Amino acid sequence: MSMIAAFYGGKSILITGATGFMGKVLMEKLLRTSPNLKVIYILVRPKAGQTTQQRVLQMLNSKLFEKVKEVCPNVHEKIRAIYADLNQNDFAISKEDMQELLSCTDIIFHCAATVRFDDPLRHAVQLNVTATQQLLLMASQMPKLEAFIHISTAFSNCNLKHIDEVIYPCPVEPKQLIDSMEWLDDAIIDEITPKLIGDRPNTYTYTKALGEMVVHQESGNLNIAIIRPSIVGATWQEPFPGWVDNLNGPNGLIIAAGKGFLRSIRAAPKAVADVIPVDTVVNLMLAVGWYTAVHRPKSTLIYHCISGNLNPCNWGKMGIQLLATFEKVPFERAFRRPNADFTTNAITNQYWNAVSHRAPAIIYDFYLRLTGRKPRMTKLMNRLLRTVSMLEYFVNRSWEWSTYNTEMLMAELSPEDQRVFNFDVRQLNWLEYIENYVLGVKKYLLKEDMAGVPEAKQHLRRLRNIHYLFNTALFLIAWRLLIARSQIARNVWFFIVSFCYKFLSYFRASSTLKV
Ligand SMILES: CCCCCCCCCCCCCCCCCCCCCC(=O)SCCNC(=O)CCNC(=O)[C@H](O)C(C)(C)COP(=O)(O)OP(=O)(O)OC[C@H]1O[C@@H](n2cnc3c(N)ncnc32)[C@H](O)[C@@H]1OP(=O)(O)O
Numbered sequence: 455m456s457m458i459a460a461f462y463g464g465k466s467i468l469i470t471g472a473t474g475f476m477g478k479v480l481m482e483k484l485l486r487t488s489p490n491l492k493v494i495y496i497l498v499r500p501k502a503g504q505t506t507q508q509r510v511l512q513m514l515n516s517k518l519f520e521k522v523k524e525v526c527p528n529v530h531e532k533i534r535a536i537y538a539d540l541n542q543n544d545f546a547i548s549k550e551d552m553q554e555l556l557s558c559t560d561i562i563f564h565c566a567a568t569v570r571f572d573d574p575l576r577h578a579v580q581l582n583v584t585a586t587q588q589l590l591l592m593a594s595q596m597p598k599l600e601a602f603i604h605i606s607t608a609f610s611n612c613n614l615k616h617i618d619e620v621i622y623p624c625p626v627e628p629k630q631l632i633d634s635m636e637w638l639d640d641a642i643i644d645e646i647t648p649k650l651i652g653d654r655p656n657t658y659t660y661t662k663a664l665g666e667m668v669v670h671q672e673s674g675n676l677n678i679a680i681i682r683p684s685i686v687g688a689t690w691q692e693p694f695p696g697w698v699d700n701l702n703g704p705n706g707l708i709i710a711a712g713k714g715f716l717r718s719i720r721a722a723p724k725a726v727a728d729v730i731p732v733d734t735v736v737n738l739m740l741a742v743g744w745y746t747a748v749h750r751p752k753s754t755l756i757y758h759c760i761s762g763n764l765n766p767c768n769w770g771k772m773g774i775q776l777l778a779t780f781e782k783v784p785f786e787r788a789f790r791r792p793n794a795d796f797t798t799n800a801i802t803n804q805y806w807n808a809v810s811h812r813a814p815a816i817i818y819d820f821y822l823r824l825t826g827r828k829p830r831m832t833k834l835m836n837r838l839l840r841t842v843s844m845l846e847y848f849v850n851r852s853w854e855w856s857t858y859n860t861e862m863l864m865a866e867l868s869p870e871d872q873r874v875f876n877f878d879v880r881q882l883n884w885l886e887y888i889e890n891y892v893l894g895v896k897k898y899l900l901k902e903d904m905a906g907v908p909e910a911k912q913h914l915r916r917l918r919n920i921h922y923l924f925n926t927a928l929f930l931i932a933w934r935l936l937i938a939r940s941q942i943a944r945n946v947w948f949f950i951v952s953f954c955y956k957f958l959s960y961f962r963a964s965s966t967l968k969v
């Protein structure tokens with residue numbers, strides 16, 4: 455019997471960010487392995503015209519939750535959605551709901567965050583710092599609370615090369631920053647943002663670091679742990695391989711590469727691609743929740759959830775495997791044939807962006823205009839290149855994270871728990887994982903049917919022929935223009951033609967002699 459699964463039995467668990475990528479997988483695993491848990495409270499806001507209840511229903515009816523319904527048919531009853539907006543005071547939770555949360559919660563998993571790299575500092579501070587502070591305040595009023603698990607990111611200290619399982623000091627006091635956000639206007643905040651974030655690449659990593667500092671400062675008597683996952687990718691094994699549901703991290707780029715929009719990237723092929731499957735992160739979260747509540751470590755432990763030091767894969771290898779999979783199971787209606795060129799040189803990158811990305815987009819828009827349709831490819835390409843430029847920081851560097859706490863925890867688990875809550879990434883086969891990842895992107899993000907694969911392959915063959923034709927035509931035109939303008943080119947041309955003629959004559963003469 456799994457000790458961890460038994461631990462969650464009968465518990466009331468509060469999850470923030472449950473509608474997000476990680477939150478959904480966490481809920482699914484909890485319900486599947488501990489169907490006798492008491493309740494999962496989730497803080498949900500209405501969104502895109504849907505009420506909180508509608509959102510939860512839609513989520514539970516998705517493919518991700520199909521398996522869990524077999525072991526826990528009353529899954530709807532186990533989840534209690536609470537209207538909340540983490541940007542509001544007291545999260546805009548009603549008095550009755552707040553009372554219930556305060557008196558009943560046993561464990562908190564704090565996953566909610568803004569993960570956008572370009573969020574204005576005010577918004578990122580509000581969600582990643584102030585909301586964490588408010589949640590800690592709430593937690594301190596929960597008499598039954600056994601553990602508070604805070605999800606940060608391995609990149610919160612990405613300005614360092616080697617990162618230990620400690621909280622590093624921030625150049626600014628989080629409380630001072632929170633206070634200043636109240637009286638500074640947006641224009642001034644935007645102006646000082648680059649100075650504040652310093653050598654971090656964006657407001658996301660900066661505010662996640664501040665969030666950790668707040669957790670450290672306001673932990674009081676709470677039993678707290680911090681988990682720092684690296685780049686979270688599709689599921690590895692559970693509930694089934696390859697599940698993804700948003701365009702963050704590698705997902706958007708896999709689509710862009712598979713559809714042939716993105717054919718080269720400024721990235722170091724040897725840099726470690728520190729991707730970690732979402733189910734691995736969730737298994738570690740649940741193990742940490744159990745360990746923190748049961749063993750009550752004296753200080754806040756930080757756990758790095760990364761793949762690089764145990765089972766490294768690099769971007770070059772990932773690119774090759776992606777191409778091999780696109781070959782086997784291509785995405786439908788590709789714009790161009792997939793390709794994955796890497797360069798670390800900024801000028802070469804500009805060149806490839808112009809030739810391989812912008813020029814085809816302009817030509818395609820010209821074709822759309824000619825056929826009476828609205829041009830759209832240039833706009834799409836500019837947006838994609840902007841996204842790629844924001845991710846470049848993470849694909850041109852490697853980091854080293856120490857993993858003593860994660861390894862200690864692995865050793866603490868019983869063999870059964872090591873199996874059910876497996877977070878040992880050494881067992882991951884990258885080639886298989888990447889293949890399933892691409893299949894998952896195709897099925898769950900692009901909603902493409904496998905029946906369309908032969909047609910997609912046919913389409914790629916057509917694109918290859920168009921590519922050859924286009925290149926031949928371009929070469930002939932360029933050559934013709936050169937011959938018209940340059941005596942040297944003309945001489946070279948006559949030399950090649952006469953050489954070929956002589957070669958053919960010799961070949962014909964020698965074959966006649968043999969006869
Ligand atoms: C040559 C080929 C290559 C070969 C292959 C080589 C290997 C390939 C492997 C790949 C290497 C992976 C490197 C990963 C590094 C991750 C590092 C993470 C480190 C930290 C991890 C964390 O701790 S935390 C999670 C990370 N946090 C994000 O990852 C959010 C990012 N994101 C945003 O910060 C905003 O998204 C941003 C971008 C501002 C746009 O902002 P924006 O306002 O312009 O756009 P919006 O987001 O509003 O979206 C507008 C439309 O773009 C669509 N779209 C959104 N994202 C898209 C996307 N990535 N690719 C395409 N399309 C995307 C969206 O679906 C909308 O489509 P529509 O308009 O049709 O609805």
Ligand SMILES: NC(=O)C1=CN([C@@H]2O[C@H](COP(=O)(O)OP(=O)(O)OC[C@H]3O[C@@H](n4cnc5c(N)ncnc54)[C@H](OP(=O)(O)O)[C@@H]3O)[C@@H](O)[C@H]2O)C=CC1
Nearest residue numbers: 471472473474475476539540541565566567607683685686
């Ligand atoms: N994905 C990754 O690669 C990595 C993620 N992380 C961390 O993991 C955690 C989860 O990330 P992930 O699941 O990928 O992120 P998502 O963007 O998928 O989910 C974010 C969640 O936060 C919720 N949220 C955002 N704003 C509010 C608000 N004002 N009120 C209530 N809820 C809100 C979202 O709700 P809604 O659905 O309403 O928008 C959503 O449920 C984050 O803390 C992130 O920093 C760390 C490393 C890597």
